[in-house]
Amino acid sequence: MTFASDNWAGASDHVMAVLGEANNGQAAAYGDDGWTARAKAAICDWFERDCAVFFVSTGSAANAIALATLGRPGGVVFAHVDAHITCDEAGGPLLFFPGTQLELVDGPEGRLAPQALKDRLASYLPISVHHGRPTVVSITNLNEIGRCSTPAQVNEISALAKEHGCAVHMDGARFANAVAHLGASPADLSWRAGVDALSLGLTKTGGWCAEAVVFFDRAVEEDAMFRHKQAAQLFSKNRFAAAQFVALLGEDHALSMARSANAAAGSVADILAASPFASLLHRPQGNEVFAYLSAAAQESLRQDEIVAAPWSSRSAHLPAPPQADWSLMRFVASFRTTQEDIRSVETALSRCQSAPVARAV
């Protein structure tokens, strides 16, 4: 049983089937094929807008190409202290537009606190050559601590960004989970809320390698095209990437899988909320559940070979653990999470009833 990551699931059967179909015959290389055209059209339809779309191999690549394309010399990118681009990409975002600075901003629930962002942006005024200039604000939705931002929340950040001449990037590695949870349209959650470029990740939602970077203003397309190619991200047999998007965006497949994963996370949250050996950080707004677990609870999970990830955060807003030997764990559900997986958590936690935790008080 694993709740380690939605990256541990493979591809959905439907994605595999469409991939098999896409494998028929010969097709032009480097994206000049029919599947790529269909995938781009599907993405534009989904967003109700003519977009510039580039398929890439990883979410990090999407982030890097987005940030580089939106960047300008001397640029400063603002992101949350726990953002993937700041913690988990080993400096990659700093490689593709060398000289770009990352400025970390804190805020509760994995979101940039608007006031904190405003203060940091204002600290660059008046523009001084010594400090660089704000160029991009990057947010994540569904974010790293499992919270959604609503269109209104996204828009609040975008408005601040634009007041200071910044473009807005959204890391959407779990974008489908956010869309599914909020019931908002992809357009409402992106360009209509001021997002200029989106890293659209559907790998976690059921693809093998279904990542794209989407620019909502086609004026940047030629620059982005060269950045994408130089980044060594132009697949030769691009139809394999495109076919996944065709499969995932057709017939509501991605959203239906996201809803299923979100529901599974909700069930896990119910179980954790009911246990005295766990303390839920918050009700899930997607497919991730964060909770403090007692050492006994963690040991119990281990005994049953249930994998969840220890989690660390640099945010000052994270609530303290309820007791000294409790620590933060992340449970991620995917389209492959089964009822049996969920029940296994319940079973493991139920064995903790006479745990030493209570006695420790």
Next chain:
Amino acid sequence: MTFASDNWAGASDHVMAVLGEANNGQAAAYGDDGWTARAKAAICDWFERDCAVFFVSTGSAANAIALATLGRPGGVVFAHVDAHITCDEAGGPLLFFPGTQLELVDGPEGRLAPQALKDRLASYLPISVHHGRPTVVSITNLNEIGRCSTPAQVNEISALAKEHGCAVHMDGARFANAVAHLGASPADLSWRAGVDALSLGLTKTGGWCAEAVVFFDRAVEEDAMFRHKQAAQLFSKNRFAAAQFVALLGEDHALSMARSANAAAGSVADILAASPFASLLHRPQGNEVFAYLSAAAQESLRQDEIVAAPWSSRSAHLPAPPQADWSLMRFVASFRTTQEDIRSVETALSRCQSAPVARAV
């Protein structure tokens, strides 16, 4: 009918079947899974050596990571005027170790002429800070004009490189075709001939996205690991890349497909050689055929919807076209090339019997 590129073929049925198998269940992300371990072991077995292996999304990524890892500050990379890294990667190889210079060297048949390379290397002696220093010699095998280099030829270049303190990189986008043609072992054609890093591309041989960079000296592994990650090339669901290698290197699958493609290219070459409207550049040594074709022959192919690629070269060693309106075309065979495809070329050319070429004047 297409002979445009082996990138136009999809994945082999066997690759698809193994991919389906690999899709079962959950597996650790970012390469910590069993399929990745098996794929790395298969590559090490194939090369009869313990190697550092990184899976990537494109051959360009493999090239870039190899060159960056082998590079040093002030470095100069020597490559053929027609090498893929110099012509077809939009400057990508210059992005990942900024400041690296590319020095173009000519030579017949797509190979670096040893004397020309020697002269260019010597021109950097004594080392001057103004000019940079030789750090890497990059060769391609099977090369861009379809020629193999034998282990002895590779070794001649490697010896020159090493005399001047350079590492050796091989772009092996069609490495399997070279191995199949020469009947040499992968080890003989790589590290035993002095190659330090190989871009091992099996996408063209029947994968979807089966690219890896292989370092034969594990001392560089940690550096390469971070370059690979920063380059945004670490797949989250890496088993999909690994499974392709497991499929391709198991049971001789890649070499058997390479042999089939090479044989198809041989048949195309026979047909071209027999036609007065075509002039073969040389007998194929892999799955690519280069020939000058008369305008009439090209028109005939077009009428039959047979796609071959117009080819250009910057080498001074390329023979001149036999007549003014003849131009160079590339025919690439793949595992998907059929007897019908091949016969279609014969049919199209046969219609040119009373060709207007001479009389057209």
Next chain:
Amino acid sequence: MTFASDNWAGASDHVMAVLGEANNGQAAAYGDDGWTARAKAAICDWFERDCAVFFVSTGSAANAIALATLGRPGGVVFAHVDAHITCDEAGGPLLFFPGTQLELVDGPEGRLAPQALKDRLASYLPISVHHGRPTVVSITNLNEIGRCSTPAQVNEISALAKEHGCAVHMDGARFANAVAHLGASPADLSWRAGVDALSLGLTKTGGWCAEAVVFFDRAVEEDAMFRHKQAAQLFSKNRFAAAQFVALLGEDHALSMARSANAAAGSVADILAASPFASLLHRPQGNEVFAYLSAAAQESLRQDEIVAAPWSSRSAHLPAPPQADWSLMRFVASFRTTQEDIRSVETALSRCQSAPVARAV
């Protein structure tokens, strides 16, 4: 009257005189001249060690070349939240070894708090490809808030750095002021305390453009040489840079000027300490004085055209201002600071006696 910066002073008369002398006749370009040899020898003598020395045009260049040379792929550089490389070089340090991450560490008095540094270093263990790896710890001495680190303090940081595989860089834009204050030898304050590379800035001490980067291990010299050249920092008429170092390191000139500047700062501090309208942050340990000044005091200085710089810090360790309308100011003395300059501060502050500040209480 200005206490804005020691960068506002020009060059000392002695430096100008030696520059005049160096201007005689022809001399080989790009550092192959006698003055350059003398300057390098003077630096090696000063540090009692055979060093690799490169002359540069700015302290930022010295920092960038040092960090790039000491760096490795995936590298993380640790520096104080208020360090010049993190705040005042517009991302330059991230340009010369792209992909390098800056990790900010706080600590009182502009120094890295050893425990905070230790925790941050440990947070990268075990090494994970997702986070990068610690490669350099960068400190400043005399630091940005005017504090010296003793050889023992430097050594404490170096030891932590080296336990984690990091090299140590020291930004020595005011190194001479620190040496003068501590009475330590340059060697004790650098390589003997574990420093691997020093940005040796004597511009502020009386040069026009007297900046060098000094590597204490000559093994990195060839790499550094090419990084220096690629950074476009190799002066053609290098003797002009070298002559300044000859002047400054000969006959104790730099240290004597540093002592003079330090003494002037001490006098300013005395005046501020005696005023009820100023609150000294700490006794100066070099040529910089930091103090909270009341609005009235600032107004009084402005009326007398005395320039001091408003100062901001991102350190959580900075004491709060004594009252709401007091703010932090920096006074920097240089070799050009006169007794008249100093008395002018006293005069201006003395006019504040019946200032509204007191009444505000």
Next chain:
Amino acid sequence: MTFASDNWAGASDHVMAVLGEANNGQAAAYGDDGWTARAKAAICDWFERDCAVFFVSTGSAANAIALATLGRPGGVVFAHVDAHITCDEAGGPLLFFPGTQLELVDGPEGRLAPQALKDRLASYLPISVHHGRPTVVSITNLNEIGRCSTPAQVNEISALAKEHGCAVHMDGARFANAVAHLGASPADLSWRAGVDALSLGLTKTGGWCAEAVVFFDRAVEEDAMFRHKQAAQLFSKNRFAAAQFVALLGEDHALSMARSANAAAGSVADILAASPFASLLHRPQGNEVFAYLSAAAQESLRQDEIVAAPWSSRSAHLPAPPQADWSLMRFVASFRTTQEDIRSVETALSRCQSAPVARAV
């Protein structure tokens, strides 16, 4: 006696005097001082245009900042095979906008042959993501083989560049010598001939370190400002750089020194032209003389300790040496070249009368 390089001369007495004057008192740092304002005004006046001006420490820095600022992602910079940026900057121009490709173009007399440039530019049409896109054409005036380009010649190149969407950069390391030789105005030779950015080097003309990059369209100023700062080229005591420009552009000082150097070169050329042991490449158009010299003549110079630089070129247009043991030498005159220096060449060559060269035939 040296004709090795105009970089071997120091600064003119007038420059030293103005530098002394600029050294008075305190002045704002980082270019916010009166001398910097005067220098910028002098440059704008000289070019009869409002320009964006940045002072730098080397011509390579000027080139790198110019090329980076004019660049775009996927960019290709076209330059002569013998251009300084392609041969003598160790890859620096590739560091500041990583991924930029250099495309070498040949042409007689150190100039880009218009037809060759046109062909190379056209080879990128239609724009293909695989090859990159032309972004900048870079020329040198006075160029590396000592030839001037007239305003009409510059304009011919600029027109080609602009037809292909390229900006035009001019490396003006000896711009004053070209202006002096041609009698053209600085404006006619730069922006009125289509130049967008000029590396204006007056170091060789009598400064210590008098280099600037001048953008004729102020729209790029903010980008350039940050590139300049990140490149670590913003001098703290910028008045020392500015004062040199004030000295050099005031009262015709630079041009008068350039005329003097040009005249000296003319005298050397006369001597070489008159000797049977030397073969002038062409009459000088500035302060550089290129000639094939017999081994005997070179030996004779060596005996008299007259230094000239052996020269190598990669241009296919260079005439062959008249005899096997003759090789190409460069003589550079500067404002410091004396009549005695010039006569020494005559004396040395005159000793070759019974040289073995003739007998060798």
